[in-house]
Amino acid sequence: MLNSYIGRMVAIYGIAAFMAIATLSLYLDRWFDRQIEETTADIYACELCPFEAIYQEQGLSPLLKELNTYAQTTGLRYRLDKNGVPEKGDLPNEALVSNAATYLEQTALDTEYTLTVEYYKMVSAEPTLISVENPVMVRQNLYALSDRIRLWGAIIVLIGFGMTSLIAWRIHWKMKTINQTASSIITRQDLAERIPQSNGKSEFDRLTRNLNLMLSKIQAHVEDMRHMSNNIAHDLRTPLTRLKVQLDQLPAENNIRNSAIGQVDQIITSFDALLRISHLEAGTAKIALQNTNLSSLLDDVIDLYVPLAEQKQQQISCSTEIDQAQLDRDLIFQALANLFENAIKFSPNGSAIRLSAHTSGTTLWLTVQDDGPGIAENMLNKASDRFIRSDDARSEEGFGLGLSLAKAIATAHQGKLELENHSKGFEARLVLPKLN
16 A cells, blocks of 8 residues: 555655654653643742741731641741741751652742742642642652643544544545556457446546446447448458459459459458457357367368468478367467468468467466567557557568457456466466366
């Protein structure tokens, strides 16, 4: 998933969220420390302000009375020192150090008297900034609040990350389904395949419906073109056959007559191939699977083209690793004959051509290899389309239907035709399921 933009977006979000939490955590600690120092300084100063005011305005006796009342009410202790010597109060000398439960505040009332008051550190069960009973900012409460902020911040980020990941996964899954269907259509060349769709109203549902509608229109146009070419081939075959019959009635020694008959035969053969391809692609052609001897099949293909290969002084070799397979012998013979004829036609004089049959797992490979120049890379993927011919092949006879017919025969057997250039030649393979 990280190979997609969506996966990378989720990863970046997770990293950014983690960095944000870490940064916030460090900032909170420092901010709370600063706030405690700044705020408590003011609060502490104000804690003793009333006592200072009573002493300045009313004198020592009213101050002692107020201190006693305060001590009885709150339970806290105080001590009044005169010139550094304890004079009043119940706060012992050894308590003049703040501890975990209390802290001390001291102020000079004048040059003679010094007042020290002990306060409790009130830490409430629920974190608050100011203690309920004592208006002093409590450090422990702030740290507890900081921990709670971190906890809830982490929970919120994790929930957001989970929801983002879920949404991203659903988007990724929908895009993957569309891409897989498109790849399957390209690979299998089956325009009847459609993207799974629902009746939802999201952007992806509308996109899926529009893509399927586009595929339906493309399929309809392609089918119209196929029907048109098939009808043309079918309609022209009859007058061409009649023309051949008329040409046969001319004197046999007439060179024009012989050339015309050869060209008419070639056109009729091409129309037959075109009609056969159409039947195979439409699924209307009958596939007669039978137990076929592969050695005999390959020998028959070679025997048919030995004279043509001998004219170019080409060496032919044959090898088989499997004896029997369930095939339509006539159709596979036609496909191998087309591939073998192309190998002879486009390979140089004195080259080698190899015909082989071998298995790999549950797959049967029928291969024709030659030492020819192969097919240009930009033409390789569409070389098996109808009427497609490379520039090098235009000087040879034919209409560009040989590979198309071989491909249709392989597809009818639930297989495929593979074409591949090598450094020293070209290889055409019929890849078929091995049926015993």
